[in-house]
Amino acid sequence: MHIDARDLENNATIETDICIIGAGPAGISIALDWIGKKEKVVLLESAGFDYDDKIQDSYKGENTGLPYYPLKSTRLHYFGGTSGHWGGFCAKLDPIDIEKRSWITDSGWPISLDELEAFYPKAHELVELGPYQWSVDYWLDTKPKFKQLFPHNDYLWDKIWKISPPTRFGKKYREAIVNAPNIQLYTFANLTNLTTNAEGNLVTEAEVKNLEGKSYTVKAKQFILAAGAIQNARMLLAANKQQPGGLGNQNDVVGRYFMEHIEVRSGELWLVEPNDLALYMLNMEARAEIAVKPAMQKQLGITNGTISLSPLDVANRLRAHSKSWASDDPRQNIAAVQTENKNAEENKITKRFKKHYHIAYSMFSRFESAPNRDSRVFLDTKTDAMGTPLASLHWALSEIDKKSIRRVHELIGQQLGAAGLGRVKVFKFLEDPHNNGWSEGTSGGWHHMGTTRMGTDPKTSVVDANCQVHGISNLFCAGSSCFPTSGAANPTLSLLALSLRLSNYIKGKMSV
Template identity: 50%
Template sequence: MHIDARDLPNHSTIEGDICIVGAGAAGISIALDWSKTGKKVILLEGGGFKYESQLQDLYKGESTGQQYYPLHGTRLHYFGGTTGHWSGFCSPFDDIDFTKRDWVPDSGWPISKEDLDPFYIKAQKALQLGPFEYDLSYWQKEIENLNAFPLDKKVVWNKMWQFNRARFGNLYKEEIVNSNTIHLYTYANVVNILANENVSQVKSLEVKNHAGKTHTVKAKQFILASGAIQNARMLLTSNSQVKQGLGNDNDVVGRYFMEHLEISTSELWLLKPFPTDLYKYNGKPRAELAITTEAQLENKILNGTLSLNPLSYSKHLTPRMEILQGDDYKERFENYKKDLVEAGEKAKLENSGSIERAFELDVRIEQAPNPNSRITLSAEKDALGVPRISLHWDLTDLDKNSIRKINQLVGIEAGKANLGRMKLKDFLRDENDNSWPADTNAGWHHMGTTRMNNDPKKGVVNENCQVHGINNLHVAGSGCFTTSGAANPTLTLVALSLRLSDYLKEKII
C-alpha cells in the first residue's frame, strides 16, 4: 500500500506494529521480510519514487579533514535509496574482519561471521545475486578460463566477488505498493525521535515534508534504516530530551566514520602473457588479490585487496575524487561516467587487439576504526529545519602503512613466482611519508557512525542492533559495522538487517 504523506491531513497520526525509517537496501529488505507476518509495517521514505533536487538538497553538508565527495552526491534520497546508482559489486566479509586484532584499535565485533552466514544466504537473494559461493574452486567449475596467478597461497589468496546492479526502487516497488501489510509513506522525512520520560523507549517519530505537513508515527518497534550518516544525524538531532542526542550518553554517535579507500597504488608488469579473465571487470564473478589471515597477523596490517585494471585504460582516468567535486551532483556524475567511457575508447585505440601485460593495481582496504573520523551537526539547517551534517574524515598511519605492505607482499610474491615485476607509486615509497595522493578515492561506503559493541561506552548499538538504553529503537545498515572489512558493505549490511529483522520477529510475533 502506498500513501503520499503530502496528501494526508496535517498532523495525522500513523500507527503500526513496526516502523522502518528509510526505503533503501536495508529498509526494503526488512519490510519485505515482514510482509508475510500479518503485522502492520510502516515504511517511511523521505523522498518520492524518483530523483528530485529539492529532496537531494536535504543531504547537503560540510566536510573537513581528508578531501571527501560533496555529501549530497554520495547518497540518493528517494525510494530504493542509493541502490539507484550503486555499482553492485558484492563479496562477504572474511572471518578475520569480525575478530579482535591487537594491532587494530577498537576492532572486534560482538558477533562472528558464522552468526551472519545464514543471513548472507538470504541477502544474496534480496540482492538477486547467484548462490552464496565465494570459493574460487566453485567458480572455476562454473566459468571457463578462471586462471589464478601462481602466487604463494600462504600469503596471497583470490577473494571472489559477484556482481548485480540491483536497483531496489525498480525491483521491489510493485511488491511493496501492492502489499496489504506494508504501508509505504513517501515524502515522510523523519526529523525527530521522541522518547518517554526516562528515555528508555521511543514514543513516536515526527515526520515532515516540503508541503508543510507534520505527522506523528507510533509503533511498537522502530528501525532507523536511512543510511549511516542520516541515522547518526537523526539520533544527534533528536536532542530535545537529552542535550547530546538519543543513544549518545557516551559521545559515540557519529564517531568512527569509515570508508573503503580505493586508490591506485602500483603497477604490475607481467613477464609473459597470462590469461587474466579471473581478475577482469566483466559482470561475471571475478577475484581480487587478497592477503591471508596469517600474513595480516604477521605484518600487523589491515584487511585489503588489490584489483587489476589494464594500465592502457587506467592511465586515462581522472581521479574521481577530483571529477566529482562541485555542487551539481547530476552533472558531476555524468562527467564521471563520460570519463570512464572515454578512457575505454582511448585504451581500445592504443591496444589494437594486443594482450594486456601491464596493469594498474588498485587497493581496496578497510579504514582503521578512528574516533576522530566523525560526523557532527553543523550550525546550518536544511529546508525542514534539521541541522545539516559536518563530516571530518580522518585517516591514520595504520591505513597508509597497510596499503604499502599489501603492495609489497604481492610484489614480492609476483617476483618469486616469476610472474612479473611491481612498481610502487611514489606516495608509497618512503616509509616516513604520511601524505595521501590526489586520487585518494573512497568507495562511497559510509560505515561505523552507530557502531556495534556490547559496551555502551564503546558502541551505539548492541549485538542485536538495538540502541543502548532504548529498548525499542534499532539501527539497520553499515553504520552498525564495528570494523569495515575489505569488501564492499551492501551484502553485509543487508545480511545484518535481515538478522535484526529475525530478532524483532521473535520479540513481537
C-alpha cells in the same frame, strides 16, 4: 499500500507496530521480510519515487577532514535510496574482519560471522547475484579461461567479488511493497525527531515533516532507523530536545568511528609473459581480487584489503573518482563517471600500449580503514528546509591504513619476483614509510560505515549485538552504520544480511 504524506491532514497521527525510517536497501529489505505477517509496518521515505533536488538538499554538508566528495552527492534521497546509483560490486566479509585483532584498536564485532552467514543467502538473492558460489575453485572450474596468478601461495589468495545487475531497489521491489496489505509506504514523510518517554528508555513517537510544511506523528512499538550511515547518526544527534547530546549518545559515540573504504590507484604490475589475467578482469558475473591471508595480515600488522587489476592502458584513461565526482548533483557525477568508463573501454588499445596490453596492469587498492574515533559525523549549525541540522563530516584515517597498503604492494612484488612472473612498481606516495600523506587520487567508495557501531560496551559503541540502541529498548539501527569495522568488501551485501538478521530478531522479540 502507498500513501503520499502530502495528502494527509496536518498533524495526523499514524499508529503501527513497526516503523521503518528510510526506504533504501536496508529499509526495503526489512519491509519485504514482513510481508504477509499480521503486524502492521509503516515505511517512511523522505521523498517520492524520483529524484527531487529540493529534498536532496538536506544531504548537503561541510567536510572538515580528508578531501571527500560533496556530501550532497554521495547518497540518494528517494525511494530505493542510494541503490539508484550503486555499482553492484559485492563481496562477503572475511572471518578476520569480525575478529578482535590485537594490532587494530577498537576492532572486533560482538557477533560471529556464522550469525551473518545465516542471512547472506537471502541478501545475495535480493541483489540478484546468481549462484551462491564464493570459492575461487568454483569459478576456476566453471570458466576455463580463469587462471590464478599465485596458485597455492602461502601468503596471498584470490577473493571472489560478484556483480549485481545492479539491483535498483526502488524499481525492483516497489510493486511488492506497494501491494503488500500490511505495509504502508509513506512517501514525502521525512523524520525530523524521535521522542522518548520521561525515562529516556523507550521511543514513543516519531515526528515527520515534509516540504509542504505539514507535520505528522507516528506511534509504533518498534522503530528502525534505516536512513544510511550518515543519516542514522544525524537523526540520533538531532533528536536532542529531551537529551541535549541526542539519543543513545551519553558517551559521545554517535557519529564517531565513521569509516570509508580507501580506494586509490597504488601501483603497476608488469608481467614477463603476456597473460590476459581473465580471472581478475571485470566481467558480468564474478572476478577475483588479490588479498592477503589472515596469518600474514597478523604477521605484518596490517588491515584487510584487496588489489584489483585492470589493463594499465584503460586505467590511465580514467580520472580518479575524487576528480570526476565533483558536483553537488549526484546525477551529473554518475553521468560523468559512466561516460569516462565507456570511453576508456572503447579505446582500450592505443598504439603505445598495444604491444604490452596483456603485460602491464594497474593496481587499485580497496582497503578497510581502521576504526578511528576522530573520524566522525557531527551536526552543523545550519539546518535543512525542515529544520533539522545538517550533517558535517570529518573523515580521518590512521597510520596503519597507509602502512597496510604499502606492505601489501611489497608482498605482492616479492611474490611476483620470486615466482619469476614480473615486477611491481609502487606509486610514489607509498614509497616513504615516514610519509603519512595520501595521493590526490585517494577517494572513498561512497561507502559510509560505522557511525552507530555495534558493541557490548556503551563507551565505545552505540548499538548492541542486536542493533538495538543501548538503553532504548525499541529503537534499532539498520545498515552499515552498525559495522564496528568495515572489512574491505563493499558494504551493501553485508548490510543487507545484518538488516535481515535485525528483522529476524524483532520477529523473535514480538513473538511473530
